[in-house]
Amino acid sequence: MRVLIATCEVDYAGRLSAHLPMAKRLVMVKSDGSVSIHSDGGAYKPLNWMGAPCSIEVENRDPDDDLAQVWTVTNRGSDTLRIAIAEVEADQTYDLGVDPGLEKDGVEKHLQELLAAHPQSLRDDLSLVQREYYTAIGPVDLLCRAKTGQYVAVEVKRRGEIDGVEQLTRYLELMRRDPLLSTVEGIFAAQLIKPQARTLAKDRGIDCVTVDYDHLRGIEPDDDRLF
């Protein structure tokens, strides 16, 4: 990885056009060729960038020139990033090796697994029919069945917002065209459900259930005998 601190002006032309006036910034060049230009503020997102794969062409200018170097970064498409460097304050290259990678825990998939193992925590008369039940327009997170035989489709979200309700509505609409599932009900399950989503769900006849991730994770298989 190469890290420059340089006074530069940047122009991007591609999916949109963008311009950065001359100022001192950090330029990061990764070993895959990707380039990102960071300022000393804002979030982690760079001001400008070019993702890999791309190629960098460097043009050196005369010492008398206002510009020391001009980089032209292009990718396979028609995107172009032009970095005009007036002055370089630092230029270091480091060998970081390959990163062993990030391990995550607590995302939607995990929540879905826990609910698939304990559908009673959604409603005590439910049992699992299938996880990732495939419809023509996408997979329903959980398909369950009540003791009465009634089918129930469950959409699982980490945070319950309007989009999730729309998604479940589409699934329900499609599933109900199948005679076997003509009366399928919907449950919208999330760790936190926003009021707007709750309102829309109610309007659509969909039940909302908030789930406690930590509590679910604490349920040991042995605890099932309590039912």
Place this chain on the structure above:
Amino acid sequence: MRVLIATCEVDYAGRLSAHLPMAKRLVMVKSDGSVSIHSDGGAYKPLNWMGAPCSIEVENRDPDDDLAQVWTVTNRGSDTLRIAIAEVEADQTYDLGVDPGLEKDGVEKHLQELLAAHPQSLRDDLSLVQREYYTAIGPVDLLCRAKTGQYVAVEVKRRGEIDGVEQLTRYLELMRRDPLLSTVEGIFAAQLIKPQARTLAKDRGIDCVTVDYDHLRGIEPDDDRLF
């Protein structure tokens, strides 16, 4: 801005849990206190980060210890980022000043402005009633009216996908409850419309129009006399 190259192990606990094994990485500390940890690959997104506002507490360890320093970064919520540093290869601080900022051209807002100025390019009998017409659930990009008096709601996207059709559908459903707008029609306008979105729009009785940004931008005010 402070830039470290350090062999470190990182743990994040907050909206999820995440762990990074010991490896050499770049640690960027911005003057607002935000921290991001980058590897030498992937896109611009860091492996882990903590956005401002946050505070950093540094604990120095014994020289004999396996760890040189342990940073604990916390924000106002309950998020915690723990950076355990075994070895520091580089540690530089630079004064970058405040960035003059990015100027963009070609995003959805511009497309919306151009279409507001030339609604005939969507359908030749349309004139603009209002841009950003506010409904209770969000703003409709363009509200237009045909020569017959018929109202037309337009949703503008850079790329037309299913979400955009859902969005316009929600607006239409709500607007039609208003007697004045009870027959409002919908137009889905984008530079590129994906087949699934086109199919869904057709099913909902919504017209699709693909628009050419460069061509629209080329229409001079004088050209209007051609109508």
Place this chain on the structure above:
DNA sequence: GTGTCCATTTCGAGG
């Protein structure tokens, strides 16, 4: 502050 929507979103999974 909350709510909604855009983004050069990035990222990953699945067909």
Place this chain on the structure above:
DNA sequence: CCTCGAAGTGGACAC
């Protein structure tokens, strides 16, 4: 390869 959905999404803007 594309398509779709999730993200610690982040960021802007209106209410």
